[in-house]
Amino acid sequence: MSLKVLVGCKRVIDYAVKIRVRPDKLGVVTDGIKHSMNPFDEIAIEEAVRLKEKNIVKEVIAVSCGPTQAQETIRTALAMGADRGIHVEVPAKEMEKLEPLHVSKILAKLAEKEQAELVIVGKQAIDDDTNATAQMTAGILNWPQATFASKIEKKDDFLEVIREIDGGLETIKVKLPAVVSADLRLNEPRYATLPNIMKAKKKKIEKMKPADLGVDTTPHFEVIEVTDPPAREAGIKVEDVDTLLLKLKEVGRI
């Protein structure tokens, strides 16, 4: 099996951190805050490694765009079983404005350069929740896409993917090469065992800039304001369903 898989992993603020809006209201505080790999990307890496263990895939390449610290994310991917990494250097200030379109172009170029036949990413990043990178990457490459995957099986020259959709589960066939985005129930990521953490130190991480791939990272849109959601107000208790309906009518909800 000569299939190469490219996995995108993003360094985001850790899910357990209590986010605070910056004083300039243009973003959230990131200095000195704990960061880790996007949980959906962990699932993507895990799936790629499992495909390698099943001999469906030959090589797993982990990619991350970001400042120097993005290498920690790639190293975690290597410790989980990825074979090598690519760090696309984007300085911290630029990273704030990096859009899914830029990342998609980068992933598309890398997929071509590495001759990967499968690109797996998490369905969305927990910081911007755009849920766009997988779709755009497929569009740019003109490859089929299987998003919100909760199960992936290889059959001959195509993938059978079960997708989680609003109505339930949908099973589709996608011809390779393809782009897949990982959803929550696809798998449970493994712990990076200590022996694997040690092995990861010997694996290669290639460095490059977006310009090297011919990608222009000029932003297309501008964040005007970031605010906290309104503080949660106290609710009221009602005695029965009739009173509930009355109250809902009073506040104009029904």
Next chain:
Amino acid sequence: MASISQLMNTFSRISRPSVYRHKGWISHPQNFIKPCVSSVHYSSVLAELPETHEMLRKTCRDFAEAELQPMAGKFDKEGVFPKQQVKTMGELGLMALVVPEEYGGTGMDYLAYAIAMEEISRGCATAGVIMSVNNSLYMGPLLGFGSDKQKEEWITPFTTGERVGCFALSEPGNGSDAGAASTVGKEDGDSFILNGTKAWITNGYESEAAIVFATTDKAKKHKGISAFIVPKPTKGLSLGKKEDKLGIRGSSTCNLIFEDCEIPLANLLGSHGMGFKIAMMTLDSGRIGIASQAIGIAQAAFDCAIDYAGKRMAFNAPILKLQLIQQKIADMALRIESSRLLTYKAAVLKDEGKAYSKYAAMAKLAASETATFCGHQAIQILGGMGYVSDMPAERHYRDARITEIYEGTSEIQRLVIAANLIKEYQVL
């Protein structure tokens, strides 16, 4: 009366910072570990851990939060050995952290060990002590003094988490007074015959091997003690009742009773009369592990207390707003941070092949007293809720207490520190 210049020499020798080497090791009987990072900058460990260590900390924390913390109360209440969790810890590489890869270990350094011990103990103190005894007390003597054959036979099968070892030094008649070992070992043909009783042996029930210290030449006093590897079960070795302990109740503690117990000659560890030295060197490095366990317990108590204080309302505000509560939080955090830094220092010094005994004793002393302080204050902050088993504070309080006693009581640690100081200052 020392001259001014002599005094100046003494002071400058003490205040000069240690020479730091980036790579390489002096070969030293204790240095059976390769550094796992090409350069561990002491100064940067103060500010931030090296990447590998940070990754290791994350793995241990994730595991502890997911698989130890939810079960810790159960292990404590039922006095159950966490067999499945110890097996997973083995798979993660935690049961033989500093053992070289050639013997099936993870090949990391003592700083990594300290970090891992803290995170595991924060999840469950019982899991922490089981890990510590296997790593430091059981594998320590074997790594430092075992032959290649002994290492293969007695280390490799104990690296996976499926089997654990134990360390038998204390006796009913002597704990701190380790030189007075009354268990005897007599050479008889092609075996040694052991007779005597060892007390307070952690992992006593589950362990499949024990490092046992016995007097082989009474005339030589503590220089007549030798160390032996005893397989378990073995004829002539029986176990006493499981002790009903205040804390770390998931780990078994019992007497090992030797009655004409025969073990092969090949099971002598090191040479005759080396036992006391082996024990003391082993306990030195074990102190780093126990210091870390104590910090983990203290941290767990602290986390519980500050979380509760932020939610508990009294006088129309969370009690965290009250200054006396804030004082407790600050004091707890101060002691935790100080003990942690001392522990890291001891670990890094050991990793660099430098003298670390004094710092290991300081770390263990500071950390264990921190654990009992934090356990105590956490209950105080939780008030009535701290006194009941619905909250983990009472378990941390109980778990913390032993850290001031085992692997060298706080009193012994003070003597070790003083002995080192007296030597350094050369004033006696």
